[in-house]
Amino acid sequence: MEASEILKQTTILFVEDDLIVRMALVKFLKRRCKGVIEAENGRIALELFIEHRPDVVITDLEMPVMGGLELIDRIIEYDDKQAIIITTAYDDLKHKHSKVRAHLIKPIDSENLLETIISCRKK
Secondary structure, eight states, X not given: OOHHHXXXXXXXXXXXXXXXXXXXXXXXXXXXXXXXXXXXXXXXXHHHHHHHOOSEEEEESXXXXXXXXXXXXXXXXXXXXXXXXXXXXXXXXXXXXXXXXXXXXXXXXXXXXXXXXXXXXHO
């Protein structure tokens, strides 16, 4: 299957507390993916995950209310095979999680993001 077809069949939950970053990347993804759901923190994201069961979760780590690492732990309780991508400004072991399929360092390159989503869907 071609990359564009994979994206057209993919639903994304995008979790980011920075409104400007979230708006820009959600707009970019909506033009390419089947559906994009957005959340500003982990608590809201968990509710949306349970309701919608997206194909891929893309989450920031440092957020108010519930951070990305706690969100990942909670998602894995529901589905330990869930495709999860972390976005972070840090490249260190403190900001890693064994159940995550990919780590993207901010600022996020949009084409790299698409390639990472496609890679997650192929696994």
